[in-house]
Amino acid sequence: MRNSAKRPSMEIKQGVRMAHDSTNLSPLAARKCSGLRGHLRVPGDKSISHRALIFGALARGETQIHGLLESEDVLNTAKAMAAFGATVRKDDEDVWYVEGLGTGSLVEPTGVLDFGNSGTGARLVMGIAGAHAFATTFMGDASLSSRPMGRVLNPLREMGVEVLSRSGDRLPLTLKGADPAQPITYRVPMASAQVKSCVLLAGLNMAGTTRVIEPVKTRDHTEKMLRGFGATLGEEMNDAGETVLTIEGLQELTAQDVTVPGDPSSAAFPIVAALITPGSELVIEDILLNETRTGLITTLLEMGADITIENERNSGGERIGDIRVRSSALKGVTVPAARAPSMIDEYPVLSVAAAYAEGETRMEGLEELRVKESDRLAAVAAGLEANGVPFEEGKDYLVVRGGGTIAGGGRVITHLDHRIAMSFLVLGLGAEKPVTVDDAAIINTSFPGFADLMEALGAEFE
């Protein structure tokens, strides 16, 4: 049995919450197991959960949310929307209710908004705050405070927003909303749904027409949910093949009933765990199959994975289904850069699948991995190295040379990154010696109950 994973204690230092030193982390080790079996659900999709709270707070009336992901990241967004004046509560049946205020009508938060570990929460809410003529202060944990915010601050500055920060374009910072705000046309310079969404949300909350040009298609939850809440959003392809999104500001949104499907980025961990441990068969129910999110499934199928989609159906405007996965002999493939946006959070766990696959897996176009909760390319490389898996790390690519016995026995540094923690626990389920991650508590940012769920299927943690 494992020790119960507790959040490391936190302390407030000069306004920025820091993780304690290594003596306060919650290590967890995974050891070789004899297969995973069962039917399961994973928690609700993180991207849709953030947006359900945000759109609920901007809509008139009471939005109901079923299956909200109750993780630290999402709960921080809930607190932020409450600080802007929305009423956010949940009942005994875990249904969440958000009573909104209307677009452009939020009130100035009296305190500092703490987004913890969440890039999505911080960046989307910056779009809303920037369009309101008041001051909002943002902070986060040590990981979020090191991530680049210029990617959203630059378009907001063009709209007239003032940014006050002591540490460059990093948290903590204060936004002084533009008055009046100036709608813009913005070409998103990197493949980022967070940047696209920030600009669209700012545009929604100010008078005039805002345009976002997206050269590379990223997850489309903001677009789908805007329409779902009753907004009109223009979408066309320009001559260069880029998507042009047009939004008229101050449109009224209407409260909705939202059912959040299972998160494919969370399902990725039991999927890969089942593939690499002989004797496994899992059915993971009600998973979001939006095609801007299914790059990992495509890649695993190319690698020879025995994965089938069952009971495929529509739910609330999204394709969902059950995923059946059985242990498989995988082979290495090349994952093209163009696929990266549809599986951007799944590269750490794909690297684990690649370690167990025969031959080389080459992953290209990974520059965005360097600015996630950790530098994920470096963190994955260090974890592979510590556990005896050969690899080559480039500036924006990773090659994993799989197929040998995985020695394991390594201690992996998570760097406040939930996906690094879960990925290397999965690696340990097939390795010769246990694999330890230095902090399993960070997993609560996206997948509360991960360790218990995996143990119930047959995983062995200690």
Ligand SMILES: O=C(O)C1=C[C@@H](OP(=O)(O)O)[C@@H](O)[C@H](O)C1
């Ligand atoms: O918009 C979203 O909900 C998200 C977008 C992605 O980030 P980027 O937009 O930075 O790629 C992803 O990594 C994150 O987990 C969730």
Ligand SMILES: C=C(OP(=O)(O)O)C(=O)O
């Ligand atoms: C990158 C991620 O999240 P965020 O950017 O919201 O912190 C993630 O969940 O893998």
